[in-house]
Amino acid sequence: MTLAHTTQFQVRGPVSGTSVSLPPDGQFIGGKFVPSTSSTTMTIENPATEEVLAAVPAGTVDDVEAAVAAAVAAKDAWAATTPKERSDILHRISNIIETNRTLFEELEAANTGKPAAVAEDDISSAVDTFRFTAGAARTLTSLAAGDYATEHTSIIFREPVGVVGVITPWNYPLLMAAWKIAPILGAGNTIVLKPSEQTPLTTLKLAELIADILPPGVLNIVTGLGSVVGQRISEHPDVDLVAITGSVGSGQKVAAAASSTVKRVHLELGGKAPVVVFEDADLDAAAKGVRSGGFWNAGQECGAACRVLVHESVVHEFTDLLIREVRSMVIGAPGTGADVEIGPMISRAHYERVLAALEDVRRDGLTIALGGRPLDGPGYFIEPTIVTDVPAGAAISRTEIFGPVVSIETFKTDEEAIQRANETVYGLAASVWTTDATRALNTPRRLDFGTVWVNSHLVIASEVPWGGFKGSGYGRDLSLYALEDFSRTKHVMINRGS
Numbered sequence: 001m002t003l004a005h006t007t008q009f010q011v012r013g014p015v016s017g018t019s020v021s022l023p024p025d026g027q028f029i030g031g032k033f034v035p036s037t038s039s040t041t042m043t044i045e046n047p048a049t050e051e052v053l054a055a056v057p058a059g060t061v062d063d064v065e066a067a068v069a070a071a072v073a074a075k076d077a078w079a080a081t082t083p084k085e086r087s088d089i090l091h092r093i094s095n096i097i098e099t100n101r102t103l104f105e106e107l108e109a110a111n112t113g114k115p116a117a118v119a120e121d122d123i124s125s126a127v128d129t130f131r132f133t134a135g136a137a138r139t140l141t142s143l144a145a146g147d148y149a150t151e152h153t154s155i156i157f158r159e160p161v162g163v164v165g166v167i168t169p170w171n172y173p174l175l176m177a178a179w180k181i182a183p184i185l186g187a188g189n190t191i192v193l194k195p196s197e198q199t200p201l202t203t204l205k206l207a208e209l210i211a212d213i214l215p216p217g218v219l220n221i222v223t224g225l226g227s228v229v230g231q232r233i234s235e236h237p238d239v240d241l242v243a244i245t246g247s248v249g250s251g252q253k254v255a256a257a258a259s260s261t262v263k264r265v266h267l268e269l270g271g272k273a274p275v276v277v278f279e280d281a282d283l284d285a286a287a288k289g290v291r292s293g294g295f296w297n298a299g300q301e302c303g304a305a306c307r308v309l310v311h312e313s314v315v316h317e318f319t320d321l322l323i324r325e326v327r328s329m330v331i332g333a334p335g336t337g338a339d340v341e342i343g344p345m346i347s348r349a350h351y352e353r354v355l356a357a358l359e360d361v362r363r364d365g366l367t368i369a370l371g372g373r374p375l376d377g378p379g380y381f382i383e384p385t386i387v388t389d390v391p392a393g394a395a396i397s398r399t400e401i402f403g404p405v406v407s408i409e410t411f412k413t414d415e416e417a418i419q420r421a422n423e424t425v426y427g428l429a430a431s432v433w434t435t436d437a438t439r440a441l442n443t444p445r446r447l448d449f450g451t452v453w454v455n456s457h458l459v460i461a462s463e464v465p466w467g468g469f470k471g472s473g474y475g476r477d478l479s480l481y482a483l484e485d486f487s488r489t490k491h492v493m494i495n496r497g498s
């Protein structure tokens, strides 16, 4: 028997009168903010209060043209800088973010509604991304120069790709921008970046604060819709590579648009991370891991621990432990305490999508063991939710809900656990919970996911790669592999025979 569902979650309401430091108006092109060619704007909302925070230009194809022209004009000089010169600039960017940490945390929290703990982690991770890359960009290695054909000497150059288009999502706005900007600049490329139409503020603020330390045109930011600005960046003949972090559908559109110019594509897309809990696992640790890994950023996380597969012999014990963990979670708006763990959904549209997914769960006859309801506004808050009695193949196991919803299903054998965990179009991340050394080594090798944690979930470090397989895309963020992804090799072979 699992515990009865008795919890009534409450939202700690928003603190009124908080002000944030907004970026200047306009598009950031050629080293300064310039007016958009469009007079239409997009409204930026605080999802914890439903108040309007700002308006930014709904950019146009002409804005993209101007930004790409600036990036093209800047690319040769930037590519000719030494790794040390670029590294020095990346260090200065990390220092600027750190010096302005509070400003960035407050602005990010206001634009996303995320709790202080998540905003702080985002900004710390952005600082570390620039710091790590500043060092890593000076250590690129390749095959040694040498004679691989008789009387011919081969040299391998690692070169920048050129102009890189970047398209970012709303869940970690500054951090996802940092994951791209740092290695792309570190590898010697110039950038045209489109932030999410819902969360452009911290990216624009970063541009404002680093405008003086980057040569004009090296970084350009164009706000606007994916279907207009994102589409034009993806198809533009002078953009040499396009990188998107976003949903599978948007990744498919970017890849299709990019195909007309055969440019390189770097895709970091959605996920539906399985959490495989074997009968020998430390169940308490696994429940704590799902609490933090499943509900971080209110589950609006591509690697969220959202789909638990637990051995049938321990499902009741595990479910009780997880309900105990999750029902004590604190829900609130930014500014209502350092202990807040869950904020709102990013927008009314996303809130309605998550509630519709919960309606589907009810219609499918699954059990909502905890939560499952919207919370009183203002703000788009939804209770942390645990769904149980999920049969194999259920819709909730296959579709990314991207909200505070964790489902639990059971398995009988190791073979079944591995097969069911792999039964998803996604391949971003997974975790395995066991105290058995053989299982700890063998199970990850058979799971089709770019990251597999053992007895942990959602721990990320700048030195190690992040990226998916299958529908979650290809390309790696973080680590030396990101620098490789955003550069190209050239072989020069010299005939030195007589």
Ligand code: NAD
Pocket (backbone or CB within 6 Å): 167, 168, 169, 170, 171, 172, 176, 194, 195, 196, 197, 224, 225, 226, 227, 229, 230, 231, 234, 244, 245, 246, 247, 248, 249, 250, 251, 253, 254, 268, 269, 270, 271, 301, 302, 303, 400, 402, 428, 466, 467, 468, 472
């Ligand atoms: P989204 O796909 O709606 O939007 C992402 C970006 O793509 C936005 O900037 C959007 O404007 C742009 N876009 C939309 N249509 C486009 C088009 N036709 N051409 C070019 N650009 C277009 O995603 P979202 O809702 O902002 O973010 C959530 C999604 O991102 C989830 O699926 C999540 O799993 C994924 N995500 C993945 C990672 C990862 O590392 N793999 C990290 C964070 C988020």
